[in-house]
Structure formats: C-alpha cells, structure tokens
Amino acid sequence: MISMNTSVDWARLRTDFPILNQQVHGKPLVYFDNAATSQKPRSVIDALTHYYERDNANVHRGIHELSNRSTTAFEAARTRAARFINARSADEIIFTRGTTEGINLVAAAWGAQNLKPGDVILLTELEHHSNLVPWQMIARRTGAKVAYIPVTGDEGTLDLTRLDALLTSQVKILSLVHISNSMGTVNPVQEICARARSRGIVTLVDGAQSAGHLPVDVQAIGCDFFAFSGHKICGPTGIGVLWGRQEILDAMPPYQGGGEMILSVGYQKTEYKPSPHRFEAGTPDISGPIGLHAAMDYLDAIGREKIWQHDQQLANYAYEQLGALKNIRMFGPKVNRAGLVSFLLKDVHAHDVVTLADQGGVALRGGHHCTQPLMHKLGVESTARASFYFYNTPAEVDVFITVIKEIQKFFAA
Amino acid sequence: MFDDINDLYQQVILDHCKKPRNFHELPQCSCSAQGFNPLCGDNLKLFLTLEGDVIKDAGFVGSGCCISKASASLLTENVKGKTRAEAEQMFERVRELVTTGKTTGDVGKLAVFAGVYKYPARVKCAILSWHALIGALKGQAAPVSTENEQT
Ligand SMILES: Cc1ncc(COP(=O)(O)O)c(C=O)c1O
Numbered sequence: 001m002i003s004m005n006t007s008v009d010w011a012r013l014r015t016d017f018p019i020l021n022q023q024v025h026g027k028p029l030v031y032f033d034n035a036a037t038s039q040k041p042r043s044v045i046d047a048l049t050h051y052y053e054r055d056n057a058n059v060h061r062g063i064h065e066l067s068n069r070s071t072t073a074f075e076a077a078r079t080r081a082a083r084f085i086n087a088r089s090a091d092e093i094i095f096t097r098g099t100t101e102g103i104n105l106v107a108a109a110w111g112a113q114n115l116k117p118g119d120v121i122l123l124t125e126l127e128h129h130s131n132l133v134p135w136q137m138i139a140r141r142t143g144a145k146v147a148y149i150p151v152t153g154d155e156g157t158l159d160l161t162r163l164d165a166l167l168t169s170q171v172k173i174l175s176l177v178h179i180s181n182s183m184g185t186v187n188p189v190q191e192i193c194a195r196a197r198s199r200g201i202v203t204l205v206d207g208a209q210s211a212g213h214l215p216v217d218v219q220a221i222g223c224d225f226f227a228f229s230g231h232k233i234c235g236p237t238g239i240g241v242l243w244g245r246q247e248i249l250d251a252m253p254p255y256q257g258g259g260e261m262i263l264s265v266g267y268q269k270t271e272y273k274p275s276p277h278r279f280e281a282g283t284p285d286i287s288g289p290i291g292l293h294a295a296m297d298y299l300d301a302i303g304r305e306k307i308w309q310h311d312q313q314l315a316n317y318a319y320e321q322l323g324a325l326k327n328i329r330m331f332g333p334k335v336n337r338a339g340l341v342s343f344l345l346k347d348v349h350a351h352d353v354v355t356l357a358d359q360g361g362v363a364l365r366g367g368h369h370c371t372q373p374l375m376h377k378l379g380v381e382s383t384a385r386a387s388f389y390f391y392n393t394p395a396e397v398d399v400f401i402t403v404i405k406e407i408q409k410f411f412a413a
Numbered sequence: 414m415f416d417d418i419n420d421l422y423q424q425v426i427l428d429h430c431k432k433p434r435n436f437h438e439l440p441q442c443s444c445s446a447q448g449f450n451p452l453c454g455d456n457l458k459l460f461l462t463l464e465g466d467v468i469k470d471a472g473f474v475g476s477g478c479c480i481s482k483a484s485a486s487l488l489t490e491n492v493k494g495k496t497r498a499e500a501e502q503m504f505e506r507v508r509e510l511v512t513t514g515k516t517t518g519d520v521g522k523l524a525v526f527a528g529v530y531k532y533p534a535r536v537k538c539a540i541l542s543w544h545a546l547i548g549a550l551k552g553q554a555a556p557v558s559t560e561n562e563q564t
Contacts, residue, residue, distance in 0.1 A: 025417065347431075349478035351453050352422075355535065359418045367453060381454025381476065406414045411427070411479075 002317050002394050008306050014391045016041040016298075027361030030396045035181045035209060035340055035387035036365055037231045040295070044234055047294035051287050059286055060260060060277075070286055077289035078276070081241050084296045085207075085226060086217040092249065094242040094276045095289055099208040100130040102227030102242030103175070105255045105279060106204055107134035110173070113253055114202075117143030120170040122201075124158055124187075125151040125377055126180045129370040131206045135175065144172070154378060156183025156332045156342075163195060173202045175225075179209035182369035182383065184315065184332040184340045186210075193222045202248065208232055211241075212299055213339060213389075214308040224248055230288060235295035239288025242279075249275035256281040307390045311339025314388040314397055321401045327408065331383055340387035342369075345404070348411045350382040356410065360403035362386075420528030421535065422479065425487075430479035435472045435489035442472075446548035447556040448485075448541040455481040455538055459488075459545040466496045473542065480535050485542035487523055497550055504543045511539045 004010055014020060017039045022029050031039060051073065057066035059074045079090045087093060096102045115121070121135045125148045132146075139146050149166060150159045167174075174196045178189050193203045204225040210216060212233025218226045225248075230239040244252075254261055254272055258281035263271040272278045299307065318341045323330050327346035345353060350366030357364045365385045368375045375381060386400055415422075439445075439460035449456045457475030461468055471489035476482075492500045503520070510516040511529040529539045537559040544557040 349454075351478040351535075351538070352480075355421070355532065356415055356418060359415055372451070375454075381456070403414070410415055410422070411431075 002313060004310055004313060004394065005306055008302060008310075008390075010310070010390065010393065013302065014393075016043070017391055018042060018045075020391060024361045024363070025359050027359075028399075030360075030362040030392075030399050032386040032388065032392065032396070032400060033363045033365050034389040034392075035232070035369075035385065037237070038212065038234050038389055039391070040234055040236070040291075041298050043298055044236065044291050044294045048236060048287050048291045051290045056286075058283055073290050073293075074284070074286055077293040080293045080296050081289075082243075084216070084300070085211065085228075085241075085243055086219055087243050088219065089246065091275055092243055092246050094244065094249075094279045095284055096227070096240045096242050097238055097285070098229035098231070098240035099128075099206060099227045100134075100229075100240075102225075102240055103131055103204065103206065104134045105242055106175075106225050106227075106244070107138045109252050109255045109279070110202070110248070111135075111138035111142060111144075113251075115139075115142040115144040115172060118170060119144040119172045120168065121146045122149065122166060122171045122174040122196075123147070124149040124176045125374055126156060126158065126177055126183065126185060126187075126371065127175075127374075128177060128181055128206065128208070129372065130208075131175055131177060132373070145170075147171075149176070151374065151377060154329070154331050155334065156180055156185045156374075158185070158187060160188075160192070163192065167196060167199050167201065169199075171196075171199070171201050173204065175204040175206070177206040177209070179213070179338045180332075180371075181209050181340075181387075182331075182342055182371040182374060182385065184337040184342060186333075186336055186338050189223065190221050197222055209338065212295075212307075213304065213311055215304045218243055230292040230295065233292075233295055234298055235292035236288050239285050239292050241292075244275070246275070249279075252279075254281070255279050258282045260284070302390065308339075310390050311388050312337065314392055314394065315339045315341055317394060318386060318388075318397045318400065321397070322404065325405070325408070331378070339389065340385055342383045342385045344380060344383050345408060345411075348407065350384040352411070353384040353404075353407055356407045357384075357400075357403050360399070360406070362400050362403050364400075421532055423525040423528070425522060425525045426479065426483040429483035429486040433473075433482055433486040435470075435486065436474065437472050438474055439470055439472045442470075444549045444552055446545045446553055448475075448545035448548070448558070449556040450477075450481075450537060450541060450558055450560045452560050453478065453538070455541055457481065457485050457542060457545065459485065459542060459549055461492075461546075461549050463497075466498075468492050468495050468497075468500060477541075478535075478538050480529070480538040481541050484526065484539045485545075487525075488542045488546060491521060491523060492546065500546060500550065504547055507543050508540060511536050 211228035455477030
C-alpha cells in the first residue's frame with residue numbers, strides 16, 4: 001500500500017461525487033475509466049441545475065434580466081477558462097463541443113486558408129483519431145500530405161531524434177497530443193513546440209488528457225492552439241475549449257456561418273465578428289460553459305499539481321504490481337507516466353478482461369482507444385486500460401489487481 | 414469472484430476458445446468470408462467446402478475474444494453435414510438465442526450461448542461467425558461486420 005499526499009483530504013473529495021457511492025454487480029464501484037470521461041462533483045451538477053432553474057435564456061440577444069444573467073455567466077466562464085490555461089485574454093477562448101471539434105475547427109478554417117499542394121501536416125504516431133482524421137480530410141482537400149513523428153515501441157514514447165529531420169520547410173503545422181490516452185506518455189510539448197516555432201511552424205496541442213490533470217500554461221508551452229474537453233475534467237459533456245493565439249485567430253476565416261458570429265449581414269455579403277464570436281455560430285451550449293466553470297473552480301481549489309502527483313502515484317503503484325505478474329504485456333513509458341496503465345494478458349482478449357473486471361465492480365476500457373494506427377504499429381488489436389483520477393484510491397488499485405489475478409486464473413483453469 | 418458470469422463463459426465456451434476446433438484454412442474450399450469487427454478487433458475468416466447442397470467441411474482462422482472464437486469453433490462443428498437451407502435456419506435460431514436467450518427448435522451444443530443476451534455488448538461477438546457463414550454461402554466478397562447493425 002502507498003500513502004498519498006496528506007495535505008489534501010482525498011476521502012472527503014470523493015464524497016463530492018454522488019455517482020461513486022454505488023454497487024455494480026453487487027460490488028463497490030471502482031471507476032477506472034477516467035480517460036474516457038470523468039465523473040462530476042456535486043458543485044457542477046448544482047451549477048447546471050441552478051442555471052436551468054433560475055437563469056436560462058439565450059445569450060447575447062435579449063436585453064431582459066434573464067438574458068443578462070445567462071450572458072454574464074457564459075462570458076464569465078470564458079474568462080475563467082482563459083485563467084485555467086493562462087491565456088492572455090478571454091478573446092482567445094473559443095467554446096466548442098470538445099477536443100474533437102476544436103481540432104476540426106483548426107483543420108477546416110486554418111487549414112483551408114493556409115495549406116496548399118506539397119505542404120506537410122506533421123503529426124505523431126500516438127494520435128487519437130480526432131487528431132488524425134480531420135487532418136487527413138483537409139489534406140485530401142488541399143493536396144497537403146500528412147507525416148508522422150514515429151513511436152519507439154511498447155513504451156509509447158516519441159523518437160525525437162528524428163524531429164529535426166522531419167521539421168522540413170514543407171511542414172506548415174505540427175499537431176500533437178500532450179498526454180497519450182492509450183499509452184500514458186507525457187510528451188515534452190514545450191521543447192517540441194519551441195523547435196517547430198523556430199522554423200515558423202504553427203503548433204496545436206491536444207490537451208484532452210492533460211488539461212484536468214496537471215497545471216497547463218499555454219504561453220509556457222509556446223503552442224499556437226490548445227484544445228480540451230470539459231467532460232474529461234469534471235465538467236459536462238458537449239462543451240470544450242479551443243484556445244488560439246490572438247494574431248492567428250484574427251487572420252482565420254470562420255468555421256461555420258450563422259447567428260452570433262456576424263457584425264452585419266446582407267443578401268450578398270456579410271461582415272464577421274472578431275474572435276472568439278466569429279467561431280461560435282448559432283445558439284451555443286450555454287449550460288456547458290457554466291458547468292465547466294464550476295469544474296475548473298473545483299479542480300483549482302484542490303490544485304492540479306497535487307492532482308498530478310496523486311494520479312502518477314496511483315499509476316506507478318498499479319504499473320509496478322501489474323508488471324510483476326506473469327503473462328502480461330505492459331504498454332506505455334516506465335518513467336514519467338500519466339495516470340493510466342495499459343496492458344494485455346497473454347491469451348486473454350481485452351474485451352474478456354473488461355467483461356470480467358466489470359463483474360468485480362471494476363470499470364475498465366478495452367479496445368483500440370481511438371488509436372487504431374498505433375495499435376497496428378504495435379501489432380495488437382487492443383489493450384485493456386485502467387485510468388485514474390484524484391477520487392480514486394490505492395485501495396481501489398488493490399481491488400483492481402486482485403481482479404486481474406482472478407481473471408488470469410479464470411482463463412488458465 | 415466470477416460465479417455470476419458462468420452463464421456467459423460456460424465451460425464449453427472456455428474449452429472451445431482455448432482449443433478451437435477446425436482452426437485452419439481449407440485451401441480447396443468452395444467459398445469463404447471474412448467477419449471483422451474493427452472496433453473490438455474480432456477478425457476471422459470462415460471456409461466452407463460444399464458438395465452439391467451439403468456443407469462437407471468447415472474451418473476458420475483469425476483472432477478475437479473468447480466468445481467470438483468459441484462461437485466460430487462451435488459453428489464449424491455444427492454446420493458440417495448440413496444443407497444450405499439447414500445452415501441458414503440454424504443461423505436464425507442462433508440469432509434468436511443470443512439476442513433473447515430463447516429459441517424455437519433444437520440448437521444442440523450451441524445452447525451454451527443462451528446467456529449472451531444478458532451482456533448486450535457481447536452479442537456482436539457471438540454472432541459474428543454466423544454472419545460470416547451467411548456471407549460465405551451468398552458468395553459475398555466484402556467482410557461482414559456485426560458492430561453497427563442490430564444483430
Ligand atoms: C488524447 C485525446 N484526444 C482527443 C480526444 C477526443 O475528445 P472528445 O471525444 O471529448 O472530443 C480524446 C478523448 O477520448 C483523447 O483522449
């Protein structure tokens with residue numbers, strides 16, 4: 001058993017999450033699927049309820065009291081999001097449906113304007129489908145090509161010795177994941193972005209797995225775009241944030257057209273609002289940012305450096321114990337891993353592991369984790385994954401390890 | 414710990430997934446079809462040798478979860494000696510069995526799949542090889558999948 005940082009009352013925090021207090025198949029729920037989505041604390045649920053019970057109205061349109069209130073709350077969330085990732089200004093915060101939409105926005109709007117035949121979009125072999133498919137789509141439309149920074153092997157780390165050779169003058173944008181959702185790799189994004197930037201290459205960081213788990217400072221990272229999802233950081237589903245550097249956003253064409261994003265509309269010609277409203281056509285998700293605001297407050301009241309330490313401790317503990325088992329293949333880095341473990345049991349398919357673990361009350365994920373090309377590269381179809389958050393405990397890791405040992409026995413017998 | 418789940422992982426199923434029967438290609442086969450569920454990675458190829466209207470031999474290769482492998486293994490045993498029409502009828506019975514837990518008519522050893530319907534996420538695994546069977550009999554070239562449709 002390990003001991004966690006005692007400056008935080010982790011057990012009390014756990015009671016803020018009503019959903020965690022339940023039994024599944026007669027066993028206490030052990031929720032280890034946090035990389036897919038996180039659970040929501042009472043304060044986030046209450047913020048949503050309060051909004052719908054007291055303040056609901058469309059934003060930026062009405063001049064009545066409720067519309068004022070909802071507009072104020074909506075824009076306060078934008079300001080809060082800017083502070084959450086240390087953006088220079090709230091005008092650099094675009095609300096999206098999530099990481100996926102953020103990347104699609106950049107690929108479609110920035111890509112259509114800036115990519116031409118022969119240009120290269122540089123990605124990594126670790127990417128989630130949401131940071132692959134939008135680029136393949138815009139590459140097909142513009143004649144640009146997609147190239148990849150290679151992964152070294154089961155450890156899931158990038159081969160950065162190849163980086164300088166890959167950063168050719170054809171590369172126009174580099175888009176990469178901060179923390180890999182299937183391997184737990186933490187990429188040195190600050191160093192990589194600096195090297196790309198010195199060659200005039202635009203950079204995007206996929207922060208889906210990082211934003212709620214460690215302190216994020218987009219100015220320190222030195223990227224041009226940063227995307228994350230609310231639902232993975234204790235916020236509601238359906239809301240996310242795309243941060244973009246002001247100068248780049250100002251030069252970008254709109255993504256979608258409609259209400260909210262215009263200054264004036266004629267039958268032939270329309271003038272667009274500046275960022276961020278230019279990129280937010282139509283009635284937005286209003287409760288989403290309000291719930292996300294509560295989530296960001298909640299996380300920062302704990303402190304993301306403490307959350308990071310806690311997640312890493314749990315992951316290291318789980319990794320050590322799993323790694324000591326026979327007939328197991330471990331994935332992801334041995335050092336500096338994020339809060340998840342990815343593995344395969346010999347002769348047991350990941351889906352059988354997940355079905356059986358579920359019977360033990362343990363919620364895992366099995367599959368390709370939306371990183372199919374990476375799975376192919378490693379020669380596997382899927383892995384089983386346990387992903388942690390601050391409300392998880394070492395005792396839950398012990399339950400998980402016991403369950404995995406039982407699964408091995410079940411299939412060996 | 415896993416007492417409740419024996420209705421899914423019956424002994425016969427565990428046995429067939431660990432030691433699949435007819436687990437080989439049939440180089441002289443009359444027809445074959447691929448079953449592929451890209452989301453979970455279940456991927457198998459089914460081979461049939463027909464004499465007239467009768468399935469004389471069946472084999473399969475591939476990889477996947479325990480349920481999909483056992484299902485393919487038991488399928489190959491089951492359909493040998495059946496006519497096309499009988500095999501198609503068996504497909505209907507198995508489909509009913511894995512989606513409802515009940516079936517009209519005899520399914521022999523395949524009755525071990527009666528518990529699958531309680532695990533909705535796994536129905537697609539149990540039925541994949543059977544869709545491949547229908548694909549092979551119809552001479553379908555494209556791989557069949559059971560991930561996006563109602564089984
Ligand atoms: C690394 C990474 N990128 C992108 C995404 C996509 O996030 P969303 O589905 O919330 O848009 C995820 C979530 O699964 C992820 O883990």
